[in-house]
Amino acid sequence: MAVNQLTKDINTTCAYCGVGCGISAxxxxxxxHLVEIKGREDHPANYGRLCSKGxxxxxxxxxxxxxxxxxxxxxxxxxxxxxxxxxxxxxxxIEHYGPDSVAVYGSxxxxxxxxxxxxxxxxxxxxxxxxxxxxxLCMASTVAGQKRAxxxxxxxxxxxxxxxxxxxxxxxxxxxxxxxxxxxxIRAMKEQRPDMxxxxxxxxxxxxxxxxxxxxxxxxxxxxLLFNGLLSWLTDQDALDQTYIDKYCQGFDQALEAARTSFxxxxxxxxxxxxxxxxxxxxxxxxxxxxxxxxAWSQGVNxxxxxxxxxxxxxxxxxxTGRIGTPGSxxxxxxxxxxxxxxREVGGLANQLAAHMEFTPEDVARVGRxxxxxxxxxxxxxxxxxxxxSIDRGEVRFVWIMGTNPVVSLPDSNRVIKALKKCQTVVxxxxxxxxxxxxxxxxxxPAAPWSEKDxxxxxxxxxxxxxxxxxxxxxxxxxxxxxxxxVAGRLGFAEAFNYSGSADIFRExxxxxxxxxxxxxxxxxxxxxxxxxxxxxxxxxxxxFQWPLSEDAVEGDIDGSRSLSVxxxxxxxxxxxxxxxxxxxxxxxxxxxxxxxxxxxxxxxKPGKSYPLLLNTGRVRDHWHTMTRTGxxxxxxxxxxxxxxxxxxxxxxxxxxxxxxxxxxxxxxxKAVVRVQVSDAQRSGEVFMPMHWTRQHSESGFSGVLVNPVxxxxxxxxxxxxxxxxVEPYQTEQYGVLxxxxxxxxxDIGYMTEVRIENGFRYEMAGRNLDQLSLFSRFxxxxxxxxxxxAAGERRVAWFSDAELQVLWITGQTVPACDRQWLQSWFCQSxxxxxxxxxxxxxxxxxxxxxxxxxxxxxxxxxTICRAIxxxxxxxxxxxxxxxxxxTNCGSCIxxxxxxxxxx
Ligand SMILES: Nc1nc2c(c(=O)[nH]1)N[C@H]1C(S)=C(S)[C@@H](COP(=O)(O)OP(=O)(O)OC[C@H]3O[C@@H](n4cnc5c(=O)[nH]c(N)nc54)[C@H](O)[C@@H]3O)O[C@H]1N2
Ligand SMILES: Nc1nc2c(c(=O)[nH]1)N[C@H]1C(S)=C(S)[C@@H](COP(=O)(O)OP(=O)(O)OC[C@H]3O[C@@H](n4cnc5c(=O)[nH]c(N)nc54)[C@H](O)[C@@H]3O)O[C@H]1N2
Ligand code: SF4
Ligand SMILES: [Mo]
Numbered sequence: 054m055a056v057n058q059l060t061k062d063i064n065t066t067c068a069y070c071g072v073g074c075g076i077s078a079x080x081x082x083x084x085x086h087l088v089e090i091k092g093r094e095d096h097p098a099n100y101g102r103l104c105s106k107g108x109x110x111x112x113x114x115x116x117x118x119x120x121x122x123x124x125x126x127x128x129x130x131x132x133x134x135x136x137x138x139x140x141x142x143x144x145x146x147i148e149h150y151g152p153d154s155v156a157v158y159g160s161x162x163x164x165x166x167x168x169x170x171x172x173x174x175x176x177x178x179x180x181x182x183x184x185x186x187x188x189x190l191c192m193a194s195t196v197a198g199q200k201r202a203x204x205x206x207x208x209x210x211x212x213x214x215x216x217x218x219x220x221x222x223x224x225x226x227x228x229x230x231x232x233x234x235x236x237x238x239i240r241a242m243k244e245q246r247p248d249m250x251x252x253x254x255x256x257x258x259x260x261x262x263x264x265x266x267x268x269x270x271x272x273x274x275x276x277x278l279l280f281n282g283l284l285s286w287l288t289d290q291d292a293l294d295q296t297y298i299d300k301y302c303q304g305f306d307q308a309l310e311a312a313r314t315s316f317x318x319x320x321x322x323x324x325x326x327x328x329x330x331x332x333x334x335x336x337x338x339x340x341x342x343x344x345x346x347x348x349a350w351s352q353g354v355n356x357x358x359x360x361x362x363x364x365x366x367x368x369x370x371x372x373x374t375g376r377i378g379t380p381g382s383x384x385x386x387x388x389x390x391x392x393x394x395x396x397r398e399v400g401g402l403a404n405q406l407a408a409h410m411e412f413t414p415e416d417v418a419r420v421g422r423x424x425x426x427x428x429x430x431x432x433x434x435x436x437x438x439x440x441x442x443s444i445d446r447g448e449v450r451f452v453w454i455m456g457t458n459p460v461v462s463l464p465d466s467n468r469v470i471k472a473l474k475k476c477q478t479v480v481x482x483x484x485x486x487x488x489x490x491x492x493x494x495x496x497x498x499p500a501a502p503w504s505e506k507d508x509x510x511x512x513x514x515x516x517x518x519x520x521x522x523x524x525x526x527x528x529x530x531x532x533x534x535x536x537x538x539x540v541a542g543r544l545g546f547a548e549a550f551n552y553s554g555s556a557d558i559f560r561e562x563x564x565x566x567x568x569x570x571x572x573x574x575x576x577x578x579x580x581x582x583x584x585x586x587x588x589x590x591x592x593x594x595x596x597x598f599q600w601p602l603s604e605d606a607v608e609g610d611i612d613g614s615r616s617l618s619v620x621x622x623x624x625x626x627x628x629x630x631x632x633x634x635x636x637x638x639x640x641x642x643x644x645x646x647x648x649x650x651x652x653x654x655x656x657x658x659k660p661g662k663s664y665p666l667l668l669n670t671g672r673v674r675d676h677w678h679t680m681t682r683t684g685x686x687x688x689x690x691x692x693x694x695x696x697x698x699x700x701x702x703x704x705x706x707x708x709x710x711x712x713x714x715x716x717x718x719x720x721x722x723x724k725a726v727v728r729v730q731v732s733d734a735q736r737s738g739e740v741f742m743p744m745h746w747t748r749q750h751s752e753s754g755f756s757g758v759l760v761n762p763v764x765x766x767x768x769x770x771x772x773x774x775x776x777x778x779x780v781e782p783y784q785t786e787q788y789g790v791l792x793x794x795x796x797x798x799x800x801d802i803g804y805m806t807e808v809r810i811e812n813g814f815r816y817e818m819a820g821r822n823l824d825q826l827s828l829f830s831r832f833x834x835x836x837x838x839x840x841x842x843x844a845a846g847e848r849r850v851a852w853f854s855d856a857e858l859q860v861l862w863i864t865g866q867t868v869p870a871c872d873r874q875w876l877q878s879w880f881c882q883s884x885x886x887x888x889x890x891x892x893x894x895x896x897x898x899x900x901x902x903x904x905x906x907x908x909x910x911x912x913x914x915x916x917t918i919c920r921a922i923x924x925x926x927x928x929x930x931x932x933x934x935x936x937x938x939x940x941t942n943c944g945s946c947i948x949x950x951x952x953x954x955x956x957x
Contacts, residue, residue, distance in 0.1 A: 064093055066510050066518040067107045068162075068503035069677055071388035072212075072234045073512025074099035074107055075597065078523050086115045088504070088523055096597055098212065098512055104233030105675050105689065105909040105945040112686040114504040114523070120486040121528025124497040132529060132539075139453075139496050140543040142478045146451040147179065152428070156183035156440055156449050159401055160456030161191060161390030164508030164520060166558040167533035168392070169399040170550065171455065172407055173424060174537055176400070178546050180428030182412070183449065185403040187457040189437035189770060192393050193402065194355040195386040197768035198364025201649050202372070204641030205409060205578045206397055209633040210347065210383035211514045211599070216242040217381030220343035222252045222336075224276060224367065225353015225774075229260040230674040232351070232387050232513075233945045240264050240947075250343070252336055254279065255353055256327075256669065257699075257741060258734035263948035267335055270736055272327035273667060273775055277359050278653050279333075280366035281312035282322045286337040287373055297375030301637030304648040308369050311650035327736070340370070345381035351389065352671060356774050358656060361767040365649035372646050378634040387513050394511035398579050398600075399562060403434035408566045409579040423568045424549065436769040438463060438762050445472035453480040455533060456500070458679040460489040461747045464771045465722045466757035482533060485681045489747045489755075499530040503682075506532050508555040509595070515631070517581070518597040534558055556592035560585050578633070578640055599631040656775060658763050660738070664720060664777035666704065667739045670756045671774070674945060675909055676745040684750060687811045691874070691906035694808045695817055696746040696754030697730040698780065701737040705729060708780050713868055715783035715804055715819055718742070720776050723758030726783050726804045726819075727751075740778065751806040752799075787823045789864035791816040792876060797828055812880040815873065823864055824848065835859050838889035849893045853886040861892060871895030872902050874914055907953075908939035908946045918953050928954060 067074040075096020081087040090111045092103040123135035130138075146154050157175050159168060168186075175184035188196075196206045203209075215221060216238055228236040243249050243264055253265040254276065262268045271279060287293055288309055298305050316322040323330035340346060348371065354363045368384050376382035388394055400407040410416035412433050421429040435443055441459065443449045445468060452473075463469045473479055473493035481494035484502035491497055504523045511517045526532075534555060541550035552558050567582020580601040587595070639646045660667050675692040676683045683689045698716055700708075710716050712731040717724060718740075727742065735741060746754040761776040785803055794813040799805045803820030835852035842848075847865040851858060858879045863869040875897040884892070896902065903914030918939055927933050930950040934941040940950050 063521050063523055064519070065521040065523070066391065067103070068110060068391060068682065069106050070232055071390060071393055071513045072098055072232050073391060073510060073516060073518055074103055074234050075518060076103070076107065076110070080523055083524055086504075086524060087111070088114060096518070098514070098516060098518075098597070099234045102234045102237055102943070104237075104943045105692075106677060106683065107234075108910060108943050109683075109686050109689050110503075112688060113682040114502075115685070116527055117685050118485050118487065119502070119527060119530070120483055120491070120497060120499040121530060122499060123529060124494075126495060132531070135496055135498060136536075136539050136543060139480055140540055143451055143540070144544070146478065150450060152179050152181035152430075153183060153434075154449055155179065155181060155451040156185075156435065156444075157453045157455065158437065158440060158457060158459060159184065159186040159396070161186060161188045161388075161393035161396045161401075162456045163396065163533055164392060164506060164510060164555070165395035165399060165517075165562065166508040166555040167455075167537070168396050168401050169407065169558055169562045170534045170537045170541075170552070172400050173426075174541050174546070174550070176406060176430045177421065177424045177426030178428055178541060178544070178549065180430055182403050182430035182432060182434030183440065184401065184434060185437045185440055186396055186401040187437070187459070187462060188390070188393050188396050188402060190356070190462060190773065191352070191389045192355060192386070192397070193436075193768040193770040194357065194360025194765055195350075195364050196397060196402065197361040197765075198368060198649075199386075201361070201767075202365055202368045202647050203634065203639050204647075205639075207578045207633050207640065208386060208394075208513065208515055209378040210385045211631055212238065214347050214381050214383055214385065215239050215349065218345050218347040219248065219381065220250045220252070220339050220346040222254065222340070222346065222348040223261060224254040224348060224350040225355075226349060226351035226387055227255065227259040227261050227671065228349070228351075228387070229263060229948050230945075231389070231672050233674075233943070235387070236261065236264075237944050250339055252339065256736050256739055260674070260948035260952075263951055267332060267339075269326070269328050269332060269336060272325070272736070273669060273739065274357060274359060274656055275326040276354060276357075276363045277366045277651050278315055278322065279326050280363070280370055281315045281651060281653065282319075282326075282333070283337055283340060283370050284309060284312040284366070284373060287341060287370060290341050292341040293373050294375030298373060301634075301639070302372050302646045302648060303643075304650070305373065307650045308648035311652045312369075315653040344376065346374075346376055347381065347383060347385055349385045349387055351387045353774060355770055356772060357770075358763050358765055358772040358775065359654055360765040360770050360772075362649070362651040362654070366651045369648050369651070372648060378632040380632075383632070385513070391512075392510040394513065394515065395509065395517070398511060398566075403436050403440075408562070408568070409577050415575075419569055420565070423565050426549070438764060438771055439769065441469050441472045444476045447475065450476060451478040451480075452476055453482070454490060455482040458488050458490045458681065458747070460493070461679045461755060461757050462744070463757060464760035464762040464773060466755070467723050468762070469757075482536060483681075484530070487749055488679065488681060489749060498536055499528060500536065501526055501530045501532045505530060508532075508534075509559060511600075514599065516597050516599045519595050554589070556587070556589045559592055560587060563587070576640065658761055658775070658777060660777040664779050665738075666700075666778050666780060668718070668720065668756075668759060668776040668778040669739060669741045669774045670744045670760060671741065673743045673745065676743070678745060679747050680745050680750060684809060687809050688909050688912070690809045691912075692909055693743070694815075694873075695806045696727040696743055696751050698727050699730045699732045699735050699741040700780070701735045701739075702731050702733060703737045704735075704740070705731045709782055710780065715785070716780050717783045718759060718778050718780050720759040720761065720778045722761060725755060725759055726753035740780065744773075746806065752801050753804050754806055783819070785819045786821045787819065787864055787866065788868045789816075789818040789823045789862065790869050790871065790873065791818065792861040792880065794859055794880065799826075799828065802826070810877045810880065813877075815877065829862070832860050836886050838886060838893065840893050849895070851889045851892050853884065853889065856883045856885060858884045858892060863895060869895065872897060872904075874903050874906065907949050908937075910942035911938045913937050913939035915953065918950060922954055922957075930954070
């Protein structure tokens with residue numbers, strides 16, 4: 054692998070979300086893994102912008118926590134031993150129980166090249182389609198919905214359309230926090246064109262509502278009805294594009310019939326959706342009148358028992374108005390993971406073959422011919438949730454988990470744990486040594502992380518970008534494609550997996566995309582065939598480009614330019630033209646789009662007497678999934694430092710809970726303990742919990758144990774946003790906050806969350822006899838200063854070495870009300886024991902208290918911002934920025950600053 058030289062700017066792509074921002078990285082010190090990260094000015098996804106997570110990538114590339122050597126049953130081994138063990142177990146399982154007794158569970162965080170090889174091995178050579186991915190939890194409903202409507206999994210529009218639209222409808226998407234750079238682009242455009250309208254459809258009032266002209270806080274799950282109502286309204290208002298419908302579509306009447314019968318009148322529709330009739334009419338009116346309308350969506354749509362129908366109900370409205378694939382209008386799914394789209398292109402889902410092909414006899418034969426595969430799988434395999442159920446039932450006996458942490462991210466985690474405990478062979482490829490899933494691995498393989506691997510990823514607008522290594526491979530870490538190819542070689546398929554590098558794999562992937570894909574056969578949307586000729590150096594120099602790139606594409610299938618220069622395709626493939634379906638050209642049998650009838654189904658699992666509240670789960674601004682990266686950055690830990698349950702003030706009162714108290718949440722599936730966040734951004738009766746915390750950081754604070762494994766019947770995507778739960782106060786005796794310089798294993802004490810801070814860790818704890826925990830004995834070598842207030846039941850202890858505070862322990866019968874940010878700053882300065890009383894006071898002298906961090910880039914706290922607002926009477930985040938710098942770099946915190954201004 055080519056390792057890029059010191060001081061040279063390396064163009065790569067962000068490791069996080071599906072926006073796919075271009076990064077320009079400069080390695081400052083390869084030994085210390087120091088790198089400077091900047092947004093790439095000429096990357097069409099971000100034009101130089103980055104969000105708080107992207108900007109902090111440099112803080113997550115150290116060797117801290119890394120898995121650097123293969124392990125078999127916890128014992129470090131050399132690669133050949135690990136691979137031989139893996140292969141002999143795999144062969145034995147297949148021999149005894151057949152190919153369907155083994156499975157691979159992959160991830161939208163693998164690079165396209167890794168993904169391609171894994172899929173080829175399973176579906177072409179092992180002969181089972183039991184290869185699914187965490188995209189099943191993420192994008193499966195969109196894939197299914199687009200296939201039903203367009204005949205293919207095609208995203209018709211581009212990011213530019215978000216800026217060109219006069220009406221932007223954001224459905225089930227917290228864009229401000231989850232696709233922050235797109236949010237910045239939208240906000241910038243809205244500031245330029247104040248007439249542009251933004252409608253947010255989300256049961257919660259999220260930070261995204263900061264730019265909303267209208268927020269429809271609908272009842273969870275009522276999106277299908279909302280868009281059925283819209284289709285009916287568009288028809289009544291004569292707002293249909295009859296020519297588009299007649300010429301390019303089919304099934305309109307059935308879809309309209311289903312839409313009309315799903316409600317009786319506007320009032321009833323508004324009631325069921327849980328919004329004011331007037332607000333509903335406003336939304337419908339804007340949609341009717343605005344030619345340039347984009348509907349963009351994410352997990353509030355996909356992760357639902359009606360996810361596929363939600364997708365189709367929205368697409369129906371775009372087809373009916375002919376608003377698709379034109380500048381500023383169309384449906385646009387915002388994908389989550391950096392390479393969710395690349396995974397779809399190589400067929401990572403169990404019901405897909407490679408290069409957007411299906412399990413039809415023709416496609417199976419075609420892919421088999423191309424791969425010269427001896428054992429083509431002929432039918433779809435097991436999908437994520439069912440796959441783990443099959444493991445639990447003993448049907449699947451060998452599972453290889455790559456780049457995902459299913460113990461945390463799948464619903465009903467307790468069942469996943471039970472399944473993994475039972476499974477005969479669990480192989481885990483990961484970059485991090487300790488994850489909740491790796492705990493169950495028989496064989497643990499060190500994969501190369503973002504900063505050490507080379508390949509390509511595809512973002513939400515079909516743009517393929519190169520990811521490039523910044524550092525050499527650390528320890529014995531290897532790229533995933535290499536690991537998989539070594540296994541394939543040992544299984545006897547060396548010839549078909551004889552890759553010299555990622556360029557080799559990419560060429561094969563590109564060739565398959567164009568294989569028998571021409572006007573004489575059935576045309577497929579995904580085509581990058583010209584890149585099959587790219588040389589290694591052309592691949593190395595590849596600039597971001599949008600697919601399709603085809604030499605013999607057919608008129609009408611896309612509306613774009615076909616000229617191509619492999620090294621500079623971005624320059625020639627003009628962005629504004631890279632759209633699908635303006636003039637039909639759908640990938641169905643007869644080329645017409647399908648309207649899909651979407652009758653409203655009632656949920657299987659509703660809140661009731663035992664579990665009266667509805668649990669919604671999702672993301673916070675500065676954490677990524679199961680925290681295997683963001684958990685290592687002190688800066689990113691400060692914005693939301695503990696898992697929480699957000700609830701409406703009425704519910705808090707009803708269940709005797711106050712802000713910051715601990716509560717116990719239970720569902721039919723499990724229990725969790727987290728802190729209460731009282732918030733009128735929640736609808737009453739609904740609570741929200743972040744998905745990020747795991748047993749590595751919070752024994753009791755993880756949501757996967759609670760979430761029900763209810764699936765969408767079409768896409769098999771789990772409904773991660775709709776679980777009935779009950780809450781009650783968490784009864785305990787003592788609370789404590791512990792600051793240490795070393796990481797400690799606290800164990801299960803009731804409630805514990807670990808927060809990474811500058812030069813150390815903070816532990817928030819609750820339980821019994823906390824003072825007697827054995828871990829305190831390790832601080833004996835230090836000098837101790839102690840203060841006890843028996844009346845208040847409080848104890849404060851500080852341990853010092855010569856010139857530093859080493860440990861601080863504050864405990865009491867209530868949550869210690871000390872200023873955590875300020876206390877943590879003592880770890881960043883020298884301190885002598887004479888200063889102990891300052892520290893033990895727990896709070897800074899008046900006026901210095903910064904409060905919870907809001908701006909991650911410049912470390913500006915909430916209280917500092919509030920003081921400036923009060924003192925100077927600021928009315929706009931720009932004024933706050935010019936005074937404190939807060940919000941002037943990545944801008945991710947601007948909605949929160951505006952919220953603080955509003956609060957006064
Ligand atoms: N900061 C951060 N950004 C990320 C990620 C991350 O972990 N952290 N992960 C990335 C990934 S993989 C993904 S998939 C995306 C996800 O991006 P988003 O989908 O934007 O994020 P979520 O928080 O999962 O859910 C979005 C919203 O759906 C709402 N919702 C819940 N139920 C319903 C409903 O019935 N209808 C409607 N209309 N809305 C509903 C929730 O209240 C929530 O605000 O984010 C990506 N970006
Ligand atoms: N309750 C609830 N659950 C959810 C969601 C929700 O909204 N609510 N959202 C769902 C969604 S949309 C998603 S996308 C999933 C995400 O859930 P997961 O995929 O389980 O979460 P990650 O933390 O991203 O896990 C990625 C793992 O791969 C490792 N890794 C990173 N890069 C590489 C690599 O190149 N190779 C290998 N081999 N390993 C690598 C990381 O260290 C990490 O352990 O969670 C889903 N689960
Ligand atoms: S929006 Fe932020 S997290 Fe997403 S790709 Fe861009 S910089 Fe990375
Ligand atoms: Mo996702």
